[in-house]
Every structure is written in C-alpha cells, then in structure tokens.
Amino acid sequence: MKIIKYRGIGKIQPVFLRFGRQKCGFNRLFFETGSGYATFNERFTRHQLTPSESNRYESMIKLSTNQAVNGNESINDKWLQIIGLPLAVLPFVFFYLHEYGYHWSLFAQTFIWGLASTGITWQLLRWWVIRVRRQFGERAEFRQRVVKTFLGYFVFTILMQPGETWFVSHMDFTGLIAPAEFPRVYLIHIGMALLFAFLVGGIYESMYYLQKNREAIREAEALKKATLQSQYDSLKNQVNPHFLFNSLNSLSSLITEDKKQAGAFLDELASVYRYLLQEGERELTSLRSEVTFIRSYIFLIETRFSSAISFDIQVDDRFLDDLMPPLTLQTLVENAIRYNVILPEKPLRLTIQTLENGRLLVSNPIQLKPLRVTAIPIGLGTLTDRFRRLGLPALEINDNGEEFRVTVPLLRKG
DSSP: OOOEEEEOSSSOEEEEEOOOSSOOOGGGOEEEETTEEEEHHHHHHHTTOOHHHHHHHHHHHHHHHTOOTTOOOOOOOHHHHHHHHHHHHHHHHHHTTTTTTSOHHHHHHHHHHHHHHHHHHHHHHHHHHHHHHHHSOSGGGHHHHHHHHHHHHHHHHHHHHHHHHHHHHTOTTTSOOOGGGHHHHHHHHHHHHHHHHHHHHHHHHHHHHHHHHHHHHHHHHHHHHHHHHHHHHHHHHHHHHHHHHHHHHHHHHHHHHOHHHHHHHHHHHHHHHHHHHHHTTOSOEEHHHHHHHHHHHHHHHHHHHGGGEEEEEEOOGGGTTOEEOTTHHHHHHHHHHHHBOOBTTBOEEEEEEEOTTSEEEEEEEOOBOSSOOOSSOHHHHHHHHHHHHTTOOOOEEEEOSSEEEEEEEOBOOO
C-alpha cells in the first residue's frame, strides 16, 4: 500500500511517505486531520467533487510525479556504467603490470578481459539490486533493503571468484602465475571484487535514496496542487449556483419591468459564464481579460443592488497585458459583498486601481455584517494559496479597521 501522511489542515506539510508496489488509487492516499484520518475520497467528497474531477486530480498527481504505478523498478545508470567500468578494471590490471614485465600488449588483453568480466559481474549485481527493490522498495524498509542487497553482493562474489581466479590462473599471458600463487591470487581477487561490489552497491543505494526523496517532494507538491485545485473548484461550485440564482431572480424582475435592460442583463450574464468556461481552467490570464470580465460581473451586481453598491475602476493601459490568476477580481469583489453590509442608506463602494509599482489595489470601506468572520475569509484564503502555489509574489492584505485593502501583484508578460 502507498501511504502519504500529512499533518495539518490549512497548511499541508509532508510528514511521511511510503512507496509501495501496488497501484496507487486515491482511496489509498491518506491525510491526517484534526479528527483522525480521512481518505482522499472522503476529503474530496467534502468539497463535493464529481468522479470525473477526482480522476482529473489523480491524473495531475501521476503526471506531476512521473512515476510508474505498476511498481516496476528501473535504473538509469548508463553513464555510471560507461565511466565506472574502466575505472573499476584499471586498478586490477595495474596490479599485474609488474608481473607482465610492463608488456603493454598483455596489459591491453587483460584490460579487455577485465572489462568483460566486470561487466558481467556488474549486470548480475544490477539485476540483484532491482530484484531487492521490488521486494523492499519502500523508504521505511531501508534497513531490510540494504542488508539483503549487500548480503547478496557478498554471496555472489564468493561464489563467482573461484571460477574467475581459475580462469586468470590459466591465462597463458605470461606463465608467471604459478599454481602455488593460486591462494594468494584468489584472496586478492576476493578482496578487490568485494570492494568493487560494495562500492557499486553504495552508489546505487545513494542514487535510489535521492530518487525517492525527489519523488516524495514532487508527489507532495502535486498533492498540494490537487488539493488546492479541489478547494478552488469547490469554491466556484459553491459561488456559481448562488450567483446564478440571484441573477435569474434579477432577470425575472427586469423582464416584466424593463425588457431592454433585461436584454442587456442577459448579454452580460452570458459574458460572465463564457469567461468562466474559457479562462477558469487557466493558471494565468491578462489584466485586460479580468477587467472586461469584472465589468460584466459588476453590471449584474449593480443591477441586483442598485444604488446600494458602486464601483470605481481606474486601470492604467500600461498594465493591461500583465498577467494574474483568473477570477482574482471576482473573488475579491465577492469577498467584499459577502462580509459587508450593503444597503441604500449605507452603500458599499469598491475601488479597483493600478498602482505605479505595477500592482493592483482592490479596496473597500469596512462595514461588516453581524456574523462571525474567520481571520482570512474562505475565498481570500484560497486565492492566497493559489498565488503561493503559482510562485507569484504574495497578496498584501491590510485591515486598518476602517478600510480593507488587498494589493495584487501583476506578472509582466514576456
């Protein structure tokens, strides 16, 4: 089983990851929460995700981590073998250089034989590494994997060296290796072979450990991204039905009172949902697109609240091609509407303006509704997480008791 354990709810931090041999479905990914453990399916159900959305998030993790889910292990060691084989053979060959009488043709023959012999040994050790990893591939099984791997190296070396030493002793290169020297040559070969096997094994285990660490980091990041995306989609799914319901109520009233206004309202409503469909899945969009969208959105809001709400948009044309996450302005406007009193006798005024430092300021006077407000409202918290996940500068949130201000960083295009 493949288990990923996280601590905390608002901030997700990887605590422990295990890599198993079975295919990892979302029902096998676990989170630690304040009330115990919850499966991915349970956690995503809280966000009211459809099966297709859950499949999309699972695909995000598989693509981001680029891991084979069938448990097959492979070793990318092409360059290690190309460089390591000659380096492993040269000390062995130089050991006999004096006995060859510094005869370089014999040196070359021994070197070629050494490459072949060491190459076969290397492939055997490599096969054993892969076999052991399939059995003890999880990070928690480090001790079992290392013990079995190096025990296998020792056994293979002991069993193979008599044959190799006999072959070397009967090579008619110089005739200098006498039968009496056989025990000495055997011990030398055993020592050098064990040194080689344990050195290669240490390199492979280090590579494997670093690989698993990288996979853990990638999977944790992909998991955080999938969780954040689920929260973002959940927020959209919660806002859109209410917004659509209120908009249809307003449209119903307009149809009987002002058909021309009703037609304009319907056009702007279509523009809003067209933008949601076209831009909602992108990571970044232009300020120009956001402003065009928010004007349509504002038209619907102003129709609903009439004189109880007003907007002041001051956007410098120099920044229209700058980039930002889509629906940023809608989230900030919706946040202001949700938490503030909006009445004709106490109207709410929102200001959206670009600053000279290339940032966007969204502000409104504070006239809170008599309800409990979290430290960071839900929509604003999700938006903050999106900026952090995309590697953008953080939102600047300022509440001085009289005015609520959010400064949005803009990303220069190109």
